[in-house]
Amino acid sequence: MSTATPPTAPTRSLTLGSLTVDVPVVLAPMAGITNAAYRRLCAEQGAGLYVCEMITSRGLVEGDQHTKDMLVFDELETTRSVQLYGTDPLYVGKAAEILCAEYGVAHIDLNFGCPVPKVTRKGGGGALPWKRGLLGEILERAVSAAAPYDVPVTMKTRKGIDDAHLTYLDAGRIAQESGVAAIALHGRTVAQAYSGEADWEAIAALVDHVDIPVLGNGDIWEAADALRMVEQTGAAGVVVGRGCLGRPWLFRDLAAAFSGEEVATLPTLGEVTSMMRRHAELLCRHLGEERGCKEFRKHVSWYLKGFAAGGQMRRSLGLVCTLADLDRLLADLDPDEPFPASALGAPRGRQGSPRERVVLPEGWLDDADGAGCHVQEDADEATGG
Incomplete structure (x- = not known):
């Protein structure tokens, strides 16, 4: 096994409310990928926070079997982390309570970054932060529901819908005011999907804008990329998605890199x-x-x-x-x-091309301050993350 030049990063951990992660690395939820088997495989390589596939809040509340089937954890999975999707504050709050009370989760992440058209057309995922009032209400409900169980709530988002409708700075402020433990930013807009390059300068801007921890996401293909992102942006940690596809040992490399050890690649x-x-x-x-x-x-x-x-x-x-x-x-x-x-250093997984138009509910962009304006997701909808 060949080795690369040892990095100079000091050992660090990540604090999310009551939860401490030994290495500041989070496995991004990926539909059809980050099931219990893959999470264990990655965890066998190195420490980090390994998040379950995204589930719908309404599906969980209404007992949808497909949703329940996704909430399976390996017997060695001591820290249960789940990403929750929803557009209705009541459903999101109730789902958060169920995850804490019935599934023993230690961390809940709320998805406001998904670019999939079937999600954005209902005002969910990366489209939702445009509605500042609705975003705040959802976050407050989730944080309030998880608080009695001492479970931290985080959120993931994108820069915005497109370059003309950026939302990440407002989203960061609202997250902080709502009691969210941290915010992860994918440095792309919904319109970009997974094309082009991630904007790490936006991550740095969000770090300067809020007091809660910011996690950077986008274009981390090697452990050295993670160190460089943290150094350039001031992020408290990184979120890794496509970079680990077919390369679960990347988490071993990341753990070594953040400890200042040699990285086997x-x-x-x-x-x-x-x-x-x-x-x-x-x-x-x-x-x-x-x-x-x-x-x-x-x-x-x-x-x-x-x-x-x-x-x-x-x-x-x-x-x-x-x-x-x-x-x-x-x-x-x-x-x-x-x-x-x-x-090495090459993009993995889907990339695609930028979208000419993001599919949104009719009139969605007319009022950014509206609260309670949402299109309800279906209970049995399988939403890709």
């Missing part, structure tokens, strides 16, 4: 296949072998990004149905093949 293909096998094993343990293997298929291209594995091998791995099939195929890969330098 170049696993051989043999080490990568061992991680793939462990991932599939955990998925099968939680979901059963048939479904677990199907869930694993989506991760194959991320794990093998840049390696010489041919198209037929990739196709075969993308069709595995059993762990035995997986073992047989992985055994045919060259364990000594070095990690591809071309994959």
